[in-house]
Amino acid sequence: MTEIPEHLLKRSRERKAAGGDASSSEVSASTPATTAAAPVAKVVAETPIKAAVSKPVPAYVKAAKTRGRIPSWAMATLALMPIFLFMYVRGLQPQKAEASGPIALGIENYGACASCHGADGAGGAGRVLKDGESLKTFPHIEDMLNWVYGGTEAYEAAGVASYGDPDREGGAHYPRSYNGSAMPAQGAMAGGALTEYEILGLICHIRYDISGADEAGEWAEEYEKWCSAESEIFLGLEDGSLTFDSPELGVGTAPRLGTTANAAIMTEG
Ligand code: HEC
Incomplete structure (x- = not known):
């Protein structure tokens, strides 16, 4: 044992x-x-x-x-944290070029016009702006700037018979020819509330977004010169080195007859 x-x-x-x-x-x-x-x-x-x-x-x-182990799948996400943070901070900063371009500014201010012309430009108390209507009335942007600056009463007071293209399809538009009412002046010197670069922004928005001008085609030259974010005219109006009365622009703040599609705008300089 x-x-x-x-x-x-x-x-x-x-x-x-x-x-x-x-x-x-x-x-x-x-x-x-x-x-x-x-x-x-x-x-x-x-x-x-x-x-x-x-x-x-x-x-x-x-x-x-x-205790507190970080799972391997979460490590990948954590490794990207600095990048997410960078993107987030960047996103908080306003995109300067975008926000200060004429069309962006026009979109921002269009409420001043929408009450009469409709949110999409379909018209109402004011004339139709969409579907190329504004482009037919104003084959030259200079004439549209002049009209919106002064409005109906300035044209009447100056005795100007019509605004925009006198050969417009369907007949020229003359003051109070729509429904008898007046388009209020928009430019500051005419009694309106908008600066000249704000008026340019609104008109760029109406021509290229609402009325349908093709910025890459037929209207490319006008777009580059007046309505692109790099437009020197827009920047000049904004910093005060240019005004509608600067002779090289061919706009003017005094009411005047418009030009036909084929006519050249009178400018100096
Ligand atoms: C109180 C109403 C009212 C407001 C606000 C108004 N409009 Fe007008 N708009 C009119 C009327 C009415 C006409 C037609 C004027 C006439 O027959 O004399 C007109 C005509 C126009 C035309 C000419 C259209 C064409 O093809 O004949 C343009 C362009 C225009 N308005 C742009 C603007 C812009 C840009 C704004 C905003 C800054 C604006 N309007 C604000 C009432 C208004």
């Missing part, structure tokens, strides 16, 4: 009490080694390993293993 050390017997009893692997524990505890050499060797060999495996993981190790 092999003597089984007391501490092993004790451990076996404990394990049995705890509901462990009862049969194998019993074998190691009570079966003589001569009759069951193999199982005993197996059990003895397994016992320390089993003990090591079932040994409870201390709470602080568990905590360290599970």
